[in-house]
Amino acid sequence: MRILAIDDTKSLRDLLVATLKQAGHDVVEAVDGREGLDQLTAHRPDAVISDLNMPNCDGIEFTRSARQRPEGARIPIIILTTESDPAIKAEGRKAGATAWMIKPFNPPALLGFLDRFQVQV
Amino acid sequence: MDPLVELKAAFLEECDELLAALEARLAKLRDGSTSMDDINGAFRAIHSVKGGAGAFGMPALVQLAHVFEAALDHLRAGRIAPAAAPYELFLRALDQVGTLVSAARQGNALAAPADLVLDLQRVGLSAAPGGSQAPEAAPDLAIPAQSGPIQIALRPNLDLFRRAIDVRHIFAGLEAMGQLRVKTRIGGLPSLREINPQNCHLMFDLELESEATDQQLAEVLELQLGPDEFAIARNAAPVVAEPPARLIEPSPIVLTQSQPDPGPVSAPPPIPMEAPAPAPRIKAAAASSIRVDLQRIDRLMNLVGEIVITQSMLDQRLLSLPTAATMQIADGLQILSRQTRELQESVMAVRAQPVKNVFQRMPRLVRELCQALGKQARLQIIGEDTEVDKTIIEELADPLTHMIRNALDHGMETPDERRAAGKPPEGLVTLQAEQRSGRIVISVSDDGRGINRDRLLAKARARGLITASERPAPEEIDALLFHPGLSTAEAVTDVSGRGVGMDVVKQNVEALGGRVLVASEPGKGARFTLLLPLTLAVMDGMIIRSSGQRLVLPIASIRETLQSADTTIECLPGGHEFLRHRDRLSPLVRLGEVLNFGRSNDEQVILMTETDRGSQIGLWVDEIIGQQQVVVKSLETSYGAVPGASAATILGDGLVALIIDVDSIPSICAPAILALRTATHPTQLQ
Numbered sequence: 001m002r003i004l005a006i007d008d009t010k011s012l013r014d015l016l017v018a019t020l021k022q023a024g025h026d027v028v029e030a031v032d033g034r035e036g037l038d039q040l041t042a043h044r045p046d047a048v049i050s051d052l053n054m055p056n057c058d059g060i061e062f063t064r065s066a067r068q069r070p071e072g073a074r075i076p077i078i079i080l081t082t083e084s085d086p087a088i089k090a091e092g093r094k095a096g097a098t099a100w101m102i103k104p105f106n107p108p109a110l111l112g113f114l115d116r117f118q119v120q121v
Numbered sequence: 122m123d124p125l126v127e128l129k130a131a132f133l134e135e136c137d138e139l140l141a142a143l144e145a146r147l148a149k150l151r152d153g154s155t156s157m158d159d160i161n162g163a164f165r166a167i168h169s170v171k172g173g174a175g176a177f178g179m180p181a182l183v184q185l186a187h188v189f190e191a192a193l194d195h196l197r198a199g200r201i202a203p204a205a206a207p208y209e210l211f212l213r214a215l216d217q218v219g220t221l222v223s224a225a226r227q228g229n230a231l232a233a234p235a236d237l238v239l240d241l242q243r244v245g246l247s248a249a250p251g252g253s254q255a256p257e258a259a260p261d262l263a264i265p266a267q268s269g270p271i272q273i274a275l276r277p278n279l280d281l282f283r284r285a286i287d288v289r290h291i292f293a294g295l296e297a298m299g300q301l302r303v304k305t306r307i308g309g310l311p312s313l314r315e316i317n318p319q320n321c322h323l324m325f326d327l328e329l330e331s332e333a334t335d336q337q338l339a340e341v342l343e344l345q346l347g348p349d350e351f352a353i354a355r356n357a358a359p360v361v362a363e364p365p366a367r368l369i370e371p372s373p374i375v376l377t378q379s380q381p382d383p384g385p386v387s388a389p390p391p392i393p394m395e396a397p398a399p400a401p402r403i404k405a406a407a408a409s410s411i412r413v414d415l416q417r418i419d420r421l422m423n424l425v426g427e428i429v430i431t432q433s434m435l436d437q438r439l440l441s442l443p444t445a446a447t448m449q450i451a452d453g454l455q456i457l458s459r460q461t462r463e464l465q466e467s468v469m470a471v472r473a474q475p476v477k478n479v480f481q482r483m484p485r486l487v488r489e490l491c492q493a494l495g496k497q498a499r500l501q502i503i504g505e506d507t508e509v510d511k512t513i514i515e516e517l518a519d520p521l522t523h524m525i526r527n528a529l530d531h532g533m534e535t536p537d538e539r540r541a542a543g544k545p546p547e548g549l550v551t552l553q554a555e556q557r558s559g560r561i562v563i564s565v566s567d568d569g570r571g572i573n574r575d576r577l578l579a580k581a582r583a584r585g586l587i588t589a590s591e592r593p594a595p596e597e598i599d600a601l602l603f604h605p606g607l608s609t610a611e612a613v614t615d616v617s618g619r620g621v622g623m624d625v626v627k628q629n630v631e632a633l634g635g636r637v638l639v640a641s642e643p644g645k646g647a648r649f650t651l652l653l654p655l656t657l658a659v660m661d662g663m664i665i666r667s668s669g670q671r672l673v674l675p676i677a678s679i680r681e682t683l684q685s686a687d688t689t690i691e692c693l694p695g696g697h698e699f700l701r702h703r704d705r706l707s708p709l710v711r712l713g714e715v716l717n718f719g720r721s722n723d724e725q726v727i728l729m730t731e732t733d734r735g736s737q738i739g740l741w742v743d744e745i746i747g748q749q750q751v752v753v754k755s756l757e758t759s760y761g762a763v764p765g766a767s768a769a770t771i772l773g774d775g776l777v778a779l780i781i782d783v784d785s786i787p788s789i790c791a792p793a794i795l796a797l798r799t800a801t802h803p804t805q806l807q
Contacts, residue, residue, distance in 0.1 A: 009139075009169040010412070011132030015176055018128065053168050067283060076285050082172050082187075090347055093278075098285045099345045104175030112297075113344065116290040 001114065002026040004045035006036040006062065007080075008054040012103075016049060016080070019107045025114070033057025037065055040072050047117055048072075049110075052081035052088070060088075060095045067096035076117050080105055125177075131412070132173040136222045139166040144215055145481050151208045151488075160203070164193045170218060182221045185233035188241040189214045195245030210240055212485070270302075271338065272354045273327040277346065281321035286345050288325065294341040299331025415511065418471055425465045426752035432461055433749050433773035462750065473508035476554045476563070479517045480505045483525055483552055490529045497536050498529060498548035498567075507554040509561050513653055516633055517563070520626040524565040524649050525550065527623060532569035532647050542644065544568065560677070566648035572641040574598045599639045603627040623649075634753075634767060636784060662751040662770070662780065665728070667742040668713025668721040671778045673751055673770055674728065674740070678783040683727040685741065700727060700739040709739040710790045712781070716765050730783045738786055749773075753780065765789055 003025045007013035013029060020027045028043045030036040034057040036050060048066065052059040059079050066072030076098040083089075089100050101110060146163040149155045171186035192211070195201045217237055224231045273295070275288070295301050306324040310316065329338075335353055342351045435454060439447050480502050487500040509517070528550050536546035554563045574595060581587045581601050593601075605624040626649075627637050635653035654660070662673040689701040690709060698709040709727065714720045724741040731737055751770035756763055756779075767782035 008165075009132075009135065009173060011128055011135050012169070012173050012176055014131065015125075015128050051172075053165050055162070055165065073283075074285050082168065082175065086348065093284060093347050094280075096280075096284050101344065103172045104178075113294070116293045117287075 001046040001117070002028065002043065003114070004028045004030060004036060004039050004043065004048040004050075006030045006033065006039075006048065006054070006059070007051040008032050009051070012051070016105075019105075019110065020049075020114075023111045023114075033059065033062030033065070036062050037069075037072075040066055041069065044071050045075065047075055047114060048077045049080055050077065052079050052083055052092070060092055060097070063092065063097050064095040078113070080110075129177045130226075132177055133222055133226050136170055136173070136218075139170055140215060140219055140222070141478070141481065142166050144212075144485065147208065147211050147215065148481075148484050150203055150206055150211070153204060155203045160193070160197050164190065164197050167193060167218070170222075179221070179225055179230065181231055181233045182218065182225065185214065185218055185221060185238060185241075188238050189218065192241045192244035200245050207240075207244055210244065213237060214241055270328040270330050271333070273329060273338070273342070274352045274354075275325040275327065275346070275350065276352075277321050277323070277350050279320040279322070282319055284345075288323075291342065291345060292327075294344070295327065295329055295331075295338070298333040298337065298341075299329050301330075302328040304328075413471075418468065421468050422472070425461070425468055428461055429465070429750050429752055430771050430773070432458060434775070435773075436749075437773035465750070469510070470508075472511045474511050474514050475506050475508050476514065476517070476561075477505040479514055479521060480552060480554070482518065483521065486522060486525055487529065487550060490526060494529060494533075495535060496529060496533050496548065497546055498533055498550050500525075501549060501551045503551065503553040504555045507556055507561065509554075509653065513561070513633055516629060517651075520629050520637075520651065521552070521563070521565065523623065523626045524651075525552070527649070528565055528567040528569065528647070532567040532571070534570050538570075542570075561653040562650060563653065564648055564650040566646060568646040571643040571645055571647050572599050572602065572639070574641075574643070577601050596640075599641050602639060603637065660751060660753055660780075661748065663728070663748050664746040664751075664772070664778065665712075665726070665742045666744050666746055667711075667716075667724070668718035670713060670716075670718045671746065671772065671776070672712065672716075672742075673778050673780045674730070674783065675780070676748065678730050680729045680731050680737070682745065683729065683739075685725055685727050688727060698741075702729065702739070705737065707737040707739050708790060709741055710786060712740045712742050715786070715789050716779075716781075730786070736787060738783075738790070740783075740786070751778075751780065 003020050005013060005016045005020065005027055006029075007016060008031050010031075013031070017027045017029060028039050028045055030039045032054045033050070036048070037057070039045070040048065048062075050059040050062055057065075059081065063077050063079070066077060077096065078099045078101060079092050079097045080101050080103055082103045084102060092100060099113065101113070143163050143166040146155070146159040146166070149159050150163075167186050167190045171183055171190055174180075174182035174186055189211075192207075192214075196203065196206055214237060217234060221231055221233065275291070277286070277288070281288070292301060292303060304326040306326065307322075309322045309324055311322065316322070338353055342353075432454070436458075439451060439454065483502070484500050487498060490496075491498050533548045533550070534542065534544075539546050539548065549568045551564070551566045553566075554561065556562070578587070578593070578598050578601070581598075581604070582589060586601065586604060587593060602623045603626075623637075630637050630651050630653070633653055635651055638650040638652065639647065640650070641647040661676040663676055663679060664671055664673050666672075683702070691699045691701060691706075693699065698711075700707050700709040707729070711720065711724055721743055723743050726742050726745055728740045728742060729737060730740055751772075753768045754770060756766060756769050760769070763779060765782060765785055766779040767785075768780045769777050770780055772778050
């Protein structure tokens with residue numbers, strides 16, 4: 001799968017990218033939601049994994065904008081964050097987030113979750 | 122190296138940047154100039170630290186960052202006014218996070234101090250009673266599993282498809298835990314005419330044969346569903362209280378996982394009929410950047426240096442060939458030379474960083490020193506965007522810290538003293554950086570009492586640094602500050618230490634090829650100035666010959682060149698020679714002679730140089746050979762210090778030439794300068 005990984009913290013993005021690449025995914029990176037939207041249009045990923053808290057355009061704003069675009073309307077958008085506040089999660093769902101994973105992410109769990117999207121049940 | 126270790130190291134490095142950013146934001150908070158942007162920025166910074174700490178398994182850091190973040194969140198949510206923010210506590214937390222990060226770097230795992238964690242947790246409790254929740258409210262959902270199938274009711278919201286959720290993925294997640302049976306309820310479906318294909322009207326009742334705990338189940342379900350979208354029950358109890366309107370019997374369609382066509386459940390959300398116009402494409406504002414190991418850049422810089430040498434070698438070889446044959450090659454070499462210069466500048470630009478990185482630590486230093494010393498001062502920063510070579514930046518922090526300490530401890534008066542002197546009680550310390558004629562000039566000035574010359578002189582005499590009969594000029598007294606072991610503070614304070622300081626500053630700065638100057642006006646203040654080279658690797662040099670030696674002078678230090686035949690040279694008793702030029706009398710030095718290469722008596726060219734102190738000295742040399750870029754090679758590391766020379770270089774023919782330290786010439790030819798001073802100001806030394 002081609003996956004867009006969005007995180008403003010370089011080391012965490014690297015960790016995410018490394019995890020995804022090791023599992024054989026094709027990874028596109030972005031440092032914030034704004035760049036994420038550009039990458040979304042340019043690379044048409046099959047799924048997005050995005051951080052929540054970012055400058056310029058955060059994960060929720062990104063999700064909201066992505067859902068407005070044909071290339072972002074139907075793909076899973078997974079928010080990866082340390083926030084566990086139910087209100088923020090609800091806001092994320094309202095914006096159109098497909099899933100909510102709590103950082104620190106557990107690589108096998110994340111990859112396993114992605115696998116579900118890959119294999120048609 | 123293990124990629125994870127490498128990533129962790131990168132994260133720790135990133136932490137330093139995040140903490141520096143956080144500190145800058147907090148400083149604004151204290152100043153009262155904070156904006157929502159700063160608060161959000163501070164929150165994000167600590168949030169990123171927390172995220173990384175979790176990813177790299179640093180629980181103490183996660184814990185501390187978490188409570189810190191929760192405390193900042195009160196500020197972000199407006200539950201605490203910025204003015205009421207516990208700034209000191211935040212700083213303590215910042216320091217502690219820094220301590221944990223550096224401990225982690227050394228492979229130690231420290232615990233977060235419990236009292237600090239508690240203090241942070243209390244933030245906002247008093248401000249908004251009941252308005253804040255405990256930061257970590259993770260209820261223990263681990264109910265022991267019971268026998269019998271687990272009942273799960275899924276009541277997705279209408280927007281399920283718009284969230285790109287395919288319920289089959291949720292089923293797959295549950296199926297991994299045991300055998301799953303799925304019943305789909307289509308009773309909620311509106312009539313075909315009214316149906317909106319974008320809405321999810323389906324409901325599901327699941328039965329899972331599994332030993333999974335409620336927590337494990339919740340983990341799968343909460344991943345994608347909200348708390349109002351599912352419920353878990355055991356022992357066949359009614360699964361969920363729900364509005365009866367949605368429960369339309371009869372005969373639910375039963376779908377099991379084995380069925381090849383899941384039918385309506387799988388229907389992917391169609392693309393909206395009226396596709397909304399794509400949002401205007403937003404350009405990424407942040408410039409993209411990469412992190413490069415400094416050693417790689419150094420290697421690049423060295424290579425550029427070698428190219429410069431090779432190129433001058435080619436120039437030299439070309440000269441020995443017949444002109445007709447070399448014309449075209451010479452043109453090419455000209456272009457190569459320009460490109461080499463551009464290459465060098467580009468590499469230098471890569472290494473350049475704004476001094477901001479060091480400067481932004483200083484406001485806090487000033488504030489803490491003021492507290493410790495009972496003084497009042499504010500710090501003014503000018504030119505923090507000035508860019509300097511990274512190596513130099515790193516070495517700047519210590520000297521600047523010393524200089525600011527010095528200014529506050531020795532220079533700045535107490536508020537009472539200031540009032541008595543007719544000054545405002547709050548002093549001003551100015552930290553300024555600028556690029557001037559190929560150098561970086563950084564100064565720390567204060568409007569304090571200035572240097573106490575009488576006391577400094579008395580001390581120097583007491584220690585035998587100066588004889589009783591010597592009458593040094595005011596600037597020379599000031600320069601005594603840089604003498605090891607001299608400090609004007611009456612008592613040793615824990616702030617400025619034991620007279621180590623300014624001499625160390627001088628050493629550090631000189632090791633960087635720079636210089637420290639001091640200027641002081643009694644009662645008005647003092648200014649310490651650091652003059653630093655832009656880069657340490659390559660410079661523009663003028664190659665000259667003097668007493669048979671080829672020497673290199675930095676172009677930046679040469680003001681003009683004169684033919685000695687066109688000038689007036691005067692001679693004072695004692696054989697000291699002077700040049701009268703533009704109505705100014707300047708000492709004239711036969712360069713080869715003062716450097717002990719012997720006297721040539723064939724000097725024909727005078728290079729007028731200007732030293733840091735603004736004094737002019739004429740250097741009398743035999744001839745100018747040419748100008749070129751030279752690669753600076755340290756003398757100390759490969760040979761040993763040579764008086765009058767700052768470094769050496771390799772010329773095109775492969776031979777070594779010394780690079781002259783113009784600023785050191787005055788001290789070498791001090792007798793001549795003294796003779797000039799005696800001759801021109803006979804009264805001053807009486």
